[in-house]
Amino acid sequence: MIEIKGISKQFQNETEIDYRDMTFESGRSYMLLGASGCGKSTLLNMIAGILSPTKGSITIDGRDMSAATQKERDRFRIERIGYIFQDFKLINDMTVADNIGILRLEGVDISGMDEMLKHLAIYEKKNARVKHLSGGQKQRVAIARALVKRPDIILADEPTGNLNFAIGEQVMRELCEVSRGKTLIAVTHDDRLAKYFDVIIDMNEMTSGMRDTVSEQGGV
Amino acid sequence: MLMFALKNMAIKRVQIILIVLSIVISAGIGVLAFNVAQQVDDGITDNAGYYSLIVGPAGSSTQLAMNTMYFAEEPVGTIPYEVVSDLQRDQRVIQVIPFAMADNYNGYGVVGTTADFLSTKAVAAGVMLADGESMQAVVGANVAKYNGLQVGDVIYTSHSAGSSETHTQGLTVVGILQESHSSFDNIVFTQLHTLWEMHDHGGEEHEEEHDHAHKTVCAVLVNAKNPGLAMQLVNEYHGKIITEEGKSHTLQAIEPMAVVRDVLNDADNTKYIVFVLCAVILVMNIMIISIITLLNMYHSAKEISLMRLIGISMKRINLLYILQNGMIGLLSTLLAFCVSRACLLLMNDYVSSMGVVLNMSKVYPAELLILLGVFLISVLPTMIWTYFMARKDSIHE
Numbered sequence: 053m054i055e056i057k058g059i060s061k062q063f064q065n066e067t068e069i070d071y072r073d074m075t076f077e078s079g080r081s082y083m084l085l086g087a088s089g090c091g092k093s094t095l096l097n098m099i100a101g102i103l104s105p106t107k108g109s110i111t112i113d114g115r116d117m118s119a120a121t122q123k124e125r126d127r128f129r130i131e132r133i134g135y136i137f138q139d140f141k142l143i144n145d146m147t148v149a150d151n152i153g154i155l156r157l158e159g160v161d162i163s164g165m166d167e168m169l170k171h172l173a174i175y176e177k178k179n180a181r182v183k184h185l186s187g188g189q190k191q192r193v194a195i196a197r198a199l200v201k202r203p204d205i206i207l208a209d210e211p212t213g214n215l216n217f218a219i220g221e222q223v224m225r226e227l228c229e230v231s232r233g234k235t236l237i238a239v240t241h242d243d244r245l246a247k248y249f250d251v252i253i254d255m256n257e258m259t260s261g262m263r264d265t266v267s268e269q270g271g272v
Numbered sequence: 273m274l275m276f277a278l279k280n281m282a283i284k285r286v287q288i289i290l291i292v293l294s295i296v297i298s299a300g301i302g303v304l305a306f307n308v309a310q311q312v313d314d315g316i317t318d319n320a321g322y323y324s325l326i327v328g329p330a331g332s333s334t335q336l337a338m339n340t341m342y343f344a345e346e347p348v349g350t351i352p353y354e355v356v357s358d359l360q361r362d363q364r365v366i367q368v369i370p371f372a373m374a375d376n377y378n379g380y381g382v383v384g385t386t387a388d389f390l391s392t393k394a395v396a397a398g399v400m401l402a403d404g405e406s407m408q409a410v411v412g413a414n415v416a417k418y419n420g421l422q423v424g425d426v427i428y429t430s431h432s433a434g435s436s437e438t439h440t441q442g443l444t445v446v447g448i449l450q451e452s453h454s455s456f457d458n459i460v461f462t463q464l465h466t467l468w469e470m471h472d473h474g475g476e477e478h479e480e481e482h483d484h485a486h487k488t489v490c491a492v493l494v495n496a497k498n499p500g501l502a503m504q505l506v507n508e509y510h511g512k513i514i515t516e517e518g519k520s521h522t523l524q525a526i527e528p529m530a531v532v533r534d535v536l537n538d539a540d541n542t543k544y545i546v547f548v549l550c551a552v553i554l555v556m557n558i559m560i561i562s563i564i565t566l567l568n569m570y571h572s573a574k575e576i577s578l579m580r581l582i583g584i585s586m587k588r589i590n591l592l593y594i595l596q597n598g599m600i601g602l603l604s605t606l607l608a609f610c611v612s613r614a615c616l617l618l619m620n621d622y623v624s625s626m627g628v629v630l631n632m633s634k635v636y637p638a639e640l641l642i643l644l645g646v647f648l649i650s651v652l653p654t655m656i657w658t659y660f661m662a663r664k665d666s667i668h669e
Binding site: 102123126127129130131133135137141142143145146150153154155156157158197 | 273275276279280283575578579580581582583584585588589592
């Protein structure tokens, strides 16, 4: 279970976002909807331990991650969290297998890689360089890398953001299928994908403060 | 981690090949220059140190040393054989080798001497010179190779290179010396008395010359019982005037080691220039290698940031890059060493004219220091970079 209590994040440009308290139950899927800049990705980054909240606490299974050191958060992220980034975060010159194999640097077991790639229908591209893949294929590789380590928590930041709707929906379907039984928190602004999630959270209502983009647009 | 590092290096192979080439060229030149300069120095000194003193006609001491030890330049002149006899009777002496250089065979010099002169050499075919025999020739490896000579062949020498006028008496090749990459490869050796006989039986037109050649030598190579006695002999024979058949001959006696040392001291300035040039090349390459490595690391910042985002720790990332650059450094230094040895092999024929054999397996401690320095240079920029990266974690950028 992930508990968000009284957190806010202030950035160097003085932008500050305050979050309402939230709880994410284990084994359920959550869709965070909201306009750009309302703090969806920032929340994911704080849960993943990439960013630290300026104040408040994020507790994961009873452990206060906001009080953990960067090293502890890194360890937690590699062991427990599968993060699918909006821009894939893949090394283009490397093969699909090597992009997933990078996890072995931290001793992560990737023995399920072939099975995962087959499940995501990307196995035949295993030895292809990422730069030669289409957007949909790259997204599948990113999903495979996030899930091959069998994480408890899956964070997905706009997993269909770079894909057309048909492919995006297919990728989302595959993502929900492979992450069944795990905690899935996905950020998206496409409410047509809502049918794949247990809970929909409108982040426009869950955040407040000096949200630069949101303020300019007057919110959604 | 090793596999990942190798794969990552394979991706950046063009960049890495350039870095390796840069290191190999600079380190290879540095090591080679040092090794050659040192081996030539040591080799010339070793050769020179084999004999305690050389006695010959008055004139250039350098010419006398170079002619007797490396068969280079023309002999200074001749001295009566009586000097050899005197020295052989001298109780302070343990070895006396007469040396005469005259005639040539297809451009290769002919030396008349005794079997002792070749006592440190070995034959590849046939036998060594026998003092009791005559009209024998033992030829150097190159003489045999380039003239197609075999044991049993008869060769005819002439008075001067290119001359079609040869001696009527031929020399029978009884042995071919093993290749030594030294000046011995390019000489025909025969008994001293054979050289005299050939000149005694020459045509009338060379009568005057034959008179001079009779019972004369160009130099006498001497080994004294100890350095003190050698010094006594030098003092005794240097400037000594002997008279034979009413003609006086002024002698000079030299310590070959001292003469060669003087020559090398003059050459040392050139050696220092080579060292300075090598140092400049090395410094420039230190800068180039450092800049290339730092740029490489700078361009890797995105890759590092990506690895941080998926949870790879800075410690692992630092280790990965140090491992990669360590392998590049190790490969480069090993290649530089191999290249320097290959160049030594190629240069051997060139420096062999000085009587020096470059030994490929000869490694000086300073060479290892140069290579160690190059290795550290290739790793140091990465360590500096990773130190700063560890202080400023790219995950927050």
